[in-house]
Every structure is written in C-alpha cells, then in structure tokens.
Amino acid sequence: MAILYAAEAEEAAQWTDSLRALDQSLDIRFWPDWGDPATVDFVIVGGRSPGDLSIFPKLKAIQSTWAGVNHLLRSAGLPAGVPIARMVDRGLTGSMTEFVVYQVLDDWRRGPELRAAQKEARWLETLPRRAQDCRVGILGLGTLGIDIAIKLSALGFAVRGWSRSPKEAGSAITSFAGASALPDFLKDLDILVCLLPLTPETENILDARRFAHLPQGAVLVNVGRGAQLNEPDLIAALDSGRIRRAILDVFREEPLPESHPFWRHPHVTLTPHVAAITRAGTGADDILENYRRAMSGQPLLNQVDVTKGY
Incomplete structure (x- = not known):
C-alpha cells in the first residue's frame, strides 16, 4: 500500500515530513516516480490540477491539501467513483x-x-x-x-x-x-x-x-x-x-x-492568497486518518459531494 504525493516537491516535503513524523512506516512516493501504478492506493494533491489519476487502477481515495477542490473536479483523468476529501484544517x-x-x-x-x-x-x-x-x-x-x-x-x-x-x-x-x-x-x-x-x-x-x-x-x-x-x-x-x-x-x-x-x-x-494557508503540522493528522479510513473502506473526513462541488 502506497501514498502518492502528486504536487510540487517543495510543498510535498513539508507534508511528507509531517506525515512520517506521525507514522514512519508509510510508503510515500512522489509524482512522477510512483513505481507500479497498481500499488498506489491513496493520492494527495495540492493547489494545482494533478496529472491523469485514472492510471491508478486500485486507487481508494484522493485527499486535497486545499479547502477548495474545484480545480481537482475540473481536471482531466479524474477517476469516477473514487472518494475525494478536502482539507478542513484547524x-x-x-x-x-x-x-x-x-x-x-x-x-x-x-x-x-x-x-x-x-x-x-x-x-x-x-x-x-x-x-x-x-x-x-x-x-x-x-x-x-x-x-x-x-x-x-x-x-x-x-x-x-x-x-x-x-x-x-x-x-x-x-x-x-x-x-x-x-x-x-x-x-x-x-x-x-x-x-x-x-x-x-x-x-x-x-x-x-x-x-x-x-x-x-x-x-x-x-x-x-x-x-x-x-x-x-x-x-x-x-x-x-x-x-x-x-x-x-x-x-x-x-x-x-x-x-x-x-x-x-x-x-x-x-494580498497574494495568504488569508489562510493549510499547515502541514495541523493538517497531517486528518490526512493520516483519511488514509486509514480509505484502507478500511470507511467514509472520509470532509468527503466532497461531487454533485455540489464541495
């Protein structure tokens, strides 16, 4: 079971460091070096549209590090039926x-x-x-x-x-x-x-x-x-x-x-989109919880209703 971080390397580093501090056993990979697509179960995306996520045949969930997911819902290659969670960070x-x-x-x-x-x-x-x-x-x-x-x-x-x-x-x-x-x-x-x-x-x-x-x-x-x-x-x-x-x-x-x-x-x-920025230190807890929920087939925290767009 692997987590793929499909975003910029600088952004990925702060999140993956926070996730590994919570669980050192996590297998975290980075776009585009994901290895066998069939081994990727969980994808984390940032503020830009990711690549084609439909290439991962066993994907169980997609987690956004942003509160808004409109860029994700409009992106090409979004696999149908895969639950998406947005970030509601304290x-x-x-x-x-x-x-x-x-x-x-x-x-x-x-x-x-x-x-x-x-x-x-x-x-x-x-x-x-x-x-x-x-x-x-x-x-x-x-x-x-x-x-x-x-x-x-x-x-x-x-x-x-x-x-x-x-x-x-x-x-x-x-x-x-x-x-x-x-x-x-x-x-x-x-x-x-x-x-x-x-x-x-x-x-x-x-x-x-x-x-x-x-x-x-x-x-x-x-x-x-x-x-x-x-x-x-x-x-x-x-x-x-x-x-x-x-x-x-x-x-x-x-x-x-x-x-x-x-x-x-x-x-x-x-101001340059700085009113509120999700912080890895407080948001990593929810991402890890959603990863565990996805692996056990449970509903995600802050799961997106794709018909509403949020």
Whole structure:
C-alpha cells in the first residue's frame, strides 16, 4: 500500500515530513516516480490540477491539501467513483478568522484613513465607530464562515450569514438561505465577506446585479475564489462609489499579472492568497486518518459531494 504525493516537491516535503513524523512506516512516493501504478492506493494533491489519476487502477481515495477542490473536479483523468476529501484544517480556520476579523476591524476603525493621514503628517482625529453600528454579511456559512460570524458577533458586530441551504450559526447571527434570499441578505450591509466554495452557481456571483443590492459605499472582502468576482463589474462599482473599498485575497489568475488594474486602483487592497494557508503540522493528522479510513473502506473526513462541488 502506497501514498502518492502528486504536487510540487517543495510543498510535498513539508507534508511528507509531517506525515512520517506521525507514522514512519508509510510508503510515500512522489509524482512522477510512483513505481507500479497498481500499488498506489491513496493520492494527495495540492493547489494545482494533478496529472491523469485514472492510471491508478486500485486507487481508494484522493485527499486535497486545499479547502477548495474545484480545480481537482475540473481536471482531466479524474477517476469516477473514487472518494475525494478536502482539507478542513484547524490551523486554516484560525488563520482565516484572524484575517477577516482584522480586515473588518481595520476598515471600521478607519485604519486606511489614519495611515494615509500619517503619510501626509496630518493629525486626523476621528470618532471611533461602534461595532454594533456595523452590519457584516458572511456569504457562505460553512466551517470557516460560521467561525468568523461567531467571532465578529462576540466583538459586537451585527452579523448575518447566507448559504445555499439553511444553516444554524447561533442566536446572535441572522441566517438567510437560497438564491431568493440574496437581495434581503445584501440590503444595508456595510461590509460583505465572501467565503463561498467555487461551483457553477457561485461563479461570478459578485457582479453588478448583486452590488446593486448593497448600499452606496459598502466594502467587499473576497477570500472565497477569484472566479466568483466579475472583475469589470467591481471596477465599475468602485469608480461609481457603490463599493467604497475592495479587499481581495483571491484572483482569477494567480499570481496576479503586473498589468492588472487591481494593482494600481486606489480603492483596492490586495494580498497574494495568504488569508489562510493549510499547515502541514495541523493538517497531517486528518490526512493520516483519511488514509486509514480509505484502507478500511470507511467514509472520509470532509468527503466532497461531487454533485455540489464541495
């Protein structure tokens, strides 16, 4: 029984070191030196589409080290019927919550304005805005979204959440579900945070039609997927003032090309897909558990519903 790591060597090293620290008996191989394809039972993939996985006739499971698996589901050579698990890492959840809570607090406490005033040696006295006066909407109430909603609510923010199907995130968080509820969810938001998985239904969900439901001067934080954002519509919304500021961590093309207008737009803050990165030290436990489950025919942790895309 062998595990094949089908990703870049640098990324593979940190994961395999963590896995071997948990179980030194593991037979771990690397793409493309897998030996006999019939001896590979379990494949680990990273953030890029792997090669043809259908060549492994006895493959029992595929484990992604990323929370999103849209790149994997769209790749050629994905064997039918082989269960896929995505990464829901404790470290990743904490990192994403820290990033989003920081961005919300920084904007609401006028961080960009204060930093700009400092550059101009201008003493800018502002009255701090209260958290309870800020309406934050979380688009996507999965594991990450619920944790962020709870943390922001604990700080006093007025939090609401939207998901495809009804979710319970606590009595302090107003929940919306289904496409018909999106306009009411977006209405009056000060800050919109997108955490959705990428599916055919969520591609381009952040577009002019949805922006029109937001109040003038709303802030967008996108930490979901780059393809969920209609980029020309966002630039138009920023230029018109419909969106006051956009904080973007994910993009359709990564790395973002130097010529892209987001780099130079005065109302865009961008980070290079670093809001939350799965850490081998905390994620290896779940990979090893899924390997053992796959070998014994049990359902995987965080198994993907391929009909939903997550």
